Amino acid sequence: MRTYWHYPHIDPVAFSIGPIEVHWYGLMYLVGFIFALFCANRYADRDDNDWNRNQVSDLLFYCFLGVILGGRIGYVLFYQFPLFISHPVYIFKIWDGGMSFHGGLIGVILAMFYFARKTHRHFFVVADVVAPLVPFGLGAGRIGNFINGELWGRVTDVPWALIYPDAGPLPRHPSEIYEFLLEGVLLLIILQVYSRRKPPLGAVSGMFMFLYGCFRCFAECFRQPDPQLGFFSFGTTMGQILSIPMIIIGAWILIWSYRRAKRRLIEK
Incomplete structure (x- = not known):
């Protein structure tokens, strides 16, 4: 009989200051946010753009607000809408957890x-500056999900499966780690390399939308x-339903970006 790994119990509270608990998530x-600010400041210090540190700090502050507000509102509307209708005050209960990437994305776009x-x-x-900074935060968030022992995977018998204490006795995919590697590590590497090749306007944003949608699906x-x-129709999940438009929009932005660059080159 195969022996599976058991999820290592990790206290979700990193430390406490009096009655205040600071969670790993x-x-x-x-x-x-600190990583994004560090990279954005390095970008602002370069001589080949018209950004300065104050501008990138302001931009990231607005984006951070967009992530928090959009992420919470998106989670409630996408994943807990019936509960919100019956108890509207639930949207303010942030201590109960619940954040949505797609809601946060909408908040950042706004x-x-x-x-x-x-x-x-x-x-x-603006978007091409922000897009390469996002994957690191996504990866950090997935590590936070893993520490919380949440968003686990489906039942499986792969050798690296984990038995989560709150998910029953059956081994499951460590899907938080999969998403960390795809949305965090791989997407970060691709976007960093791609952005340094000086692609046309909008291409970095389009590549982010397209690849994230593919990786998430x-x-x-x-x-x-x-x-x-x-599950929804054809065995799809809410995450896939929300990510498919990202693939389509990302592909459209990439096509528009390169066609625009080609047209401008011809006009010259």
Whole structure:
């Protein structure tokens, strides 16, 4: 009989200061923001752009607000809508947990639109700065999910399966680690390499949308769907339903970006 790994119990509270508990998941958000600020400041210090440190700090502040507000609102609307209808105050119960990447993405897009309008920049000039910074935060968030022992995968017999204490006695895919490797590590490497090749306006943003949608759809094949939602038609999950438009939009942005660059080259 095969022996499987048991999920290592990790206290979700990193440390306490009096009655205040600081959770690992919250620290992961902070780590992601600090990394993004560090990379954005390095970008602002370069001589080949018109950004400065104050501007990138303001941009990331707006994006951080977009992540928090959009992530919470998106989770409630996408994953807990019946509960929200019956108890609207639930949306403010952030201590109960619940954040949605797709909701956070919408919040960040709105923040970037606002910043672009405020600073008289093209939207994709702003988006192309932000996109390569996102995967690190996504990866940190998935590590936070793993520490919390949540968002586990489907039942499996692969040798690296884990038995989660809150998911019953059966071994499961460590889907948080899959998403960490795809959405965090691999996506970060691809976007960093791709952005340094000086692609046309919007291409970095389009590549992020396209690849994240693909990686998330693939990872959802191993992740247990939320119990209050389950599977949809053809065995799809809410994560896949929300990610498929990202693939389509990302592909469209990439096509538009390269066609625009080619057209401008011909016009010269």
